[in-house]
Amino acid sequence: MNATATPTGELCSVPALLRRNAQKYGDRPAYREKEYGIWQSWTWAEAAQEIEWLALGFLALGMERGDHVAIIGRNRPDHYWAMIAAQMCGAVPVPLYADAVAEEAAYVLGHCGARFVVCGDQEQVDKVIDVQDQLHQIDHVLYHDKRGMRKYDHEHLNWLHDIQEEGRASHYRHEEELRRREAELTYDSTCVMLYTSGTTGKPKGVVLSNRNIIETSKNTSEFDHLRVDDEILAYLPMAWVGDFIFSMGQALWNGFCVNCPESAETMMTDLKEIAPTYYFAPPRVFETQLTQVMIRMEDAGKFKRWLFRHYMDLAKRVGPQILDGKPVGMLDRMRYALGEFAIYGPLKNTLGFSRVRVGYTAGEAIGPEIFDFYRSLGINLKQLYGQTEASVFIAQQPDNEVRADTVGVVSPGVEIRIDDKGEIFYRSPGTFVEYYNNPESTASTKDAEGWVATGDAGFFEEGTGHLRIIDRAKDVGKMADGHMFAPKYVENKLKFFPDILEAVVFGNGRDRCTAFINIDLTAVGNWAERNNIAYASYQELAGHPQVLETIRSHVEEVNASVAQDDMLSACQIHRFLVLHKELDADDGEMTRTRKVRRGKIEEKYADLLEALYDGSETIFTKTEVTYEDGRKGSISATLKLVDAKTVTPRHHEVAAE
Amino acid sequence: MKDMYEPYETPDGRTIGGCLMEMKNITLKFGGVVAIKDISFDIREGEIRAIIGPNGAGKSSMLNVISGFYHPQEGEVWYKGAVRPAMKPYEVARMGVGRTFQNIALFEGMTVLDNVMTGRLTHMKASLWEQALWWGKAEREEVFNRDQVEKIIDFLEIQAIRKTPVGRLPYGLKKRVELARALAAEPSLLLLDEPMAGMNVEEKEDMSRFILDVNDEFGTTIALIEHDMGVVMDLSDRVVVMDYGKKIGDGTPDEVRNDQNVIDAYLGVPHE
Numbered sequence: 001m002n003a004t005a006t007p008t009g010e011l012c013s014v015p016a017l018l019r020r021n022a023q024k025y026g027d028r029p030a031y032r033e034k035e036y037g038i039w040q041s042w043t044w045a046e047a048a049q050e051i052e053w054l055a056l057g058f059l060a061l062g063m064e065r066g067d068h069v070a071i072i073g074r075n076r077p078d079h080y081w082a083m084i085a086a087q088m089c090g091a092v093p094v095p096l097y098a099d100a101v102a103e104e105a106a107y108v109l110g111h112c113g114a115r116f117v118v119c120g121d122q123e124q125v126d127k128v129i130d131v132q133d134q135l136h137q138i139d140h141v142l143y144h145d146k147r148g149m150r151k152y153d154h155e156h157l158n159w160l161h162d163i164q165e166e167g168r169a170s171h172y173r174h175e176e177e178l179r180r181r182e183a184e185l186t187y188d189s190t191c192v193m194l195y196t197s198g199t200t201g202k203p204k205g206v207v208l209s210n211r212n213i214i215e216t217s218k219n220t221s222e223f224d225h226l227r228v229d230d231e232i233l234a235y236l237p238m239a240w241v242g243d244f245i246f247s248m249g250q251a252l253w254n255g256f257c258v259n260c261p262e263s264a265e266t267m268m269t270d271l272k273e274i275a276p277t278y279y280f281a282p283p284r285v286f287e288t289q290l291t292q293v294m295i296r297m298e299d300a301g302k303f304k305r306w307l308f309r310h311y312m313d314l315a316k317r318v319g320p321q322i323l324d325g326k327p328v329g330m331l332d333r334m335r336y337a338l339g340e341f342a343i344y345g346p347l348k349n350t351l352g353f354s355r356v357r358v359g360y361t362a363g364e365a366i367g368p369e370i371f372d373f374y375r376s377l378g379i380n381l382k383q384l385y386g387q388t389e390a391s392v393f394i395a396q397q398p399d400n401e402v403r404a405d406t407v408g409v410v411s412p413g414v415e416i417r418i419d420d421k422g423e424i425f426y427r428s429p430g431t432f433v434e435y436y437n438n439p440e441s442t443a444s445t446k447d448a449e450g451w452v453a454t455g456d457a458g459f460f461e462e463g464t465g466h467l468r469i470i471d472r473a474k475d476v477g478k479m480a481d482g483h484m485f486a487p488k489y490v491e492n493k494l495k496f497f498p499d500i501l502e503a504v505v506f507g508n509g510r511d512r513c514t515a516f517i518n519i520d521l522t523a524v525g526n527w528a529e530r531n532n533i534a535y536a537s538y539q540e541l542a543g544h545p546q547v548l549e550t551i552r553s554h555v556e557e558v559n560a561s562v563a564q565d566d567m568l569s570a571c572q573i574h575r576f577l578v579l580h581k582e583l584d585a586d587d588g589e590m591t592r593t594r595k596v597r598r599g600k601i602e603e604k605y606a607d608l609l610e611a612l613y614d615g616s617e618t619i620f621t622k623t624e625v626t627y628e629d630g631r632k633g634s635i636s637a638t639l640k641l642v643d644a645k646t647v648t649p650r651h652h653e654v655a656a657e
Numbered sequence: 658m659k660d661m662y663e664p665y666e667t668p669d670g671r672t673i674g675g676c677l678m679e680m681k682n683i684t685l686k687f688g689g690v691v692a693i694k695d696i697s698f699d700i701r702e703g704e705i706r707a708i709i710g711p712n713g714a715g716k717s718s719m720l721n722v723i724s725g726f727y728h729p730q731e732g733e734v735w736y737k738g739a740v741r742p743a744m745k746p747y748e749v750a751r752m753g754v755g756r757t758f759q760n761i762a763l764f765e766g767m768t769v770l771d772n773v774m775t776g777r778l779t780h781m782k783a784s785l786w787e788q789a790l791w792w793g794k795a796e797r798e799e800v801f802n803r804d805q806v807e808k809i810i811d812f813l814e815i816q817a818i819r820k821t822p823v824g825r826l827p828y829g830l831k832k833r834v835e836l837a838r839a840l841a842a843e844p845s846l847l848l849l850d851e852p853m854a855g856m857n858v859e860e861k862e863d864m865s866r867f868i869l870d871v872n873d874e875f876g877t878t879i880a881l882i883e884h885d886m887g888v889v890m891d892l893s894d895r896v897v898v899m900d901y902g903k904k905i906g907d908g909t910p911d912e913v914r915n916d917q918n919v920i921d922a923y924l925g926v927p928h929e
Contacts, residue, residue, distance in 0.1 A: 035811070036804065036807035036808060036810075036811060037770075037803075037807045037810070037816075037819065038807075147812075147870075147874070148870065148873075148874075150873075151669070151670045262816050263814070263816050263817065265816070265817035266816050266817045269817070269820075
């Protein structure tokens, strides 16, 4: 394909989009960050200037074409600018997870051979210095936050803004070279490299070209009618492809404003102040917010509680229909308007959702009650299905065709095919170029015609053409008696209970299913407080007999609901235990995006799993834990194994008769 | 005597300067009770100086003498090279001595931001009328002071609770807010009265980090009273040990740790 023949004309790279925005939307806000209690903002013209100085500074430090520039830190304008500045120099930005422990960071830094590392603060610099001895390729470390950095050896360490100043001072010397490098960028140049967290094995570096990012951004912006006056809050990890598409691809394509929160803890306040019009959050965030609302309503006065319940019932009945533009009676419409004034409006304002036009959730299944709660308030929350290798978008829900149990129609420009085993394959302009330095994995994932295996099993629903996902294709297994085993299907049902944070179901190749369960400390802790139950730790609360009893009733409810499904009725849980610690990414039990690593857990807790099947009443166990600073310790506990009632499925009854 | 105050550099790269405050033969009595008996010690610029001792040793009384709340019957307080006359606590505060309290003394109903702003009071010059009418100096001062306060909020990482009333905060955070308020006054000498009392290990670690950072970034001289020996020994450059109103030890943590008098006072010895 000819690199210059692009559907977007001249705009064949991210820096080109920046130049256009600086010209076309020069006075419009491009970036905001809350610092010292005030939203500081930069227009596109100002941002372009800052980025150019930074790029000149990079050239002064000797950045070469094809160098990898790692960025470790939370979402801040400077970090986004460093990425664009690197692209201007012909280098490749590689954002890393800010909460990665040193070994994880070391692997990625070593694998991509980063020569430059841009760090947010001292914590990240320390991490890089830790691994620098093993990796000799790091030439320059730059940092943004000066705090605590005074006493470091600055031979290869620089304050990011000093570099920017240097670039500014040396612009006569480097400007021409910068122009030349920018002009060399094509549609096929690498735009970014993102490491997939990988539920199995080492992370892989996904190479995405300008074509991938820009065409995906263009197509999906048109799909959702995104505009220059949209606002987003950039708070999800910069290393995650979604943040790159939303805060870089779509933001630069449309010219809308990227807002960075003050710190991770202030995110909810900042969300409220900014009130974004385009918003993305994983289901967990929506769950947490809903739990908080419900807890706070419990504390409200009688009248307020009544009012809330009354109008939420109404919203549940007519809210989604009104949002979808379906016919609703005049009287109900008027009552809903009153509810908007009394309850929905103020509630949306508190949550920061007053202005949301397009909201997305993805990554995990969202509980139907949670999903409907937000939609009934009039928030246009939708689901999408995607992965890093596709530059996010594979399928998404169009306005007015939103349901909790599908992931929507095929995204514009994407083709999907489903093989006879049920696995989903796709091909799209967003499909990644390759895995960096890993031709085998590239070949096994992407075939010669460009089809990529998602590893997910799913099917198209008859009639609507919506895609439904069942589970990871490799997780879908068979039980000893030949019944289908889809753990995620059951886990999701369990996780829809606010008391249950995480669940892992086992049963592949066995005669019955069992589960590990994590309680949600917020929800269960609140319940304990209300019922005067004292507890000193997570572990103690998790082992409380009344908690176990509550969880058992949840499991039994799930069993009843699973029994309704003819295909999966064998996946009912016979026995379970409540784990003594939360599953944690630091212990390798989950990915950084908080997906459970089934194999790892099975291996680590082999003793517990065995106890679930050998009929013991209790089990003593000792588990290694990793603290946030990387030190290791261990906790031990005696866990009680609980039996749960199962329901005989309908068709079995018929067969028995 | 002079060369004792030659500036020197600590192993971690901080500069300890000359004498900032010197207590000379202080004796403090309440009626017939002698709380402090003929104690002398000094505090050097830029150092972290700890006062330790068992309960009732007179540590808090000592701190109150430094902050001007108590006036000793005998002895002199030298501050920045001159004898300090008997002063009201607010006058001492204006001279650059800030403090936190053992039992938190914040305005519970006010937000964190407002509480920290009160720490700027000694830096506000606008008259009552200017303040009431929000005119002239008042506005400029408010903007400047708010900026200073925001920097401290950022430094102590309490942005998330900026607008939260103090009464709703947990104990550990209140302590941090108190530190913020004391810092807002930009003191040259900061007195901390048991900054870590009642904290769990994690909160103690955080607080220690902040104390070291304050000393390091702003060069603030810190005098602190603390029960937790581990913390004291790790944090401070020099330690004064008191027992029954008397000074029984003075020196670096290592010297104090090996001092027989100190060991006896803390561990108790069988009297022969």
